[in-house]
Amino acid sequence: MDWVTALPPRGGKSYNSCLVIVDRYSKTPIFLLFHKDDTAMDTALLIWNRVISHTSLFKNIISDRDPKFTSALWTNLHKLLGTKLSFSTVYHPQTDGLAERMIQTLEDMIRKFCAYGL
Template identity: 65%
Template sequence: MGLVRALPPGGDRSFNSCLVLIDRYSKAAMFLPCHKDDTSMETAIMICNRVLCHTGLFQNIISDRDHKSTSAIWTNLHNLFGKKGIILKSISPSN
């Protein structure tokens, strides 16, 4: 998971960033237009609405974002599904 920022605004909602998700097993890439100041809950809802309906819930997240942001997104995803007591696992790209 990565976030490309500082893009010129585009689209009817003036998106200025792109969330990049790559499935490491299928090598499929997903590019989701977003805003650079979206909250972790807004990002979780976007992932839920646009990605999880096709892939199912992630087993782990490898991210170039800081671990607090990744953990917040992960927690919000599980909260959207009503899951509690989930072990959070965030892996840095260097691992």
Template identity: 70%
Template structure:
């Protein structure tokens, strides 16, 4: 699981650049990507992009409670971890005296999530 900061107004191209700069250029090309059916990820651009990379697209099933539930549970877990980091960080000052906001903690939250044993699988992600 990777945490990438994006915005509601980001286009498919914006997200592709974010994906390229933060996933493809620093890791191996993913074999499979699971996504919801947001038009940003179902566009012809993304379909061609993944085809070139040899990555399989797997979309969550619309109105499928199990898939929706797993995704929602992961988001809830991420929010809980982030909340804990931010609560601690409210009193934390770095060497320049700045208090960090939630974006600062995304790498730590990602690490915490990816190295935790998950109840559904019994394994780390």
């Protein structure tokens, strides 16, 4: 999982960040829109309602060291669910390479849409 932030505001809800989740086995990306000031609880609820309830629990999640994922809420949630939360090494984006590549693709698509005024 990784974040894309500072998105241009569009639409009535003006989301300005996107959480990118990539399934390591199927390589399927999942994009969840957020407000930058959403809390760790908001993030957990949206992941539960939009991802886990439709797929299944993840065995292992690799994320950067975003404060939302290092909070006590996430630590306790993973203990309760029996899943493992791993953090990528600082300045070593290859650890979470699938999400990083998907973010690059997403940013390229956004640039093209903005260039054509869509």
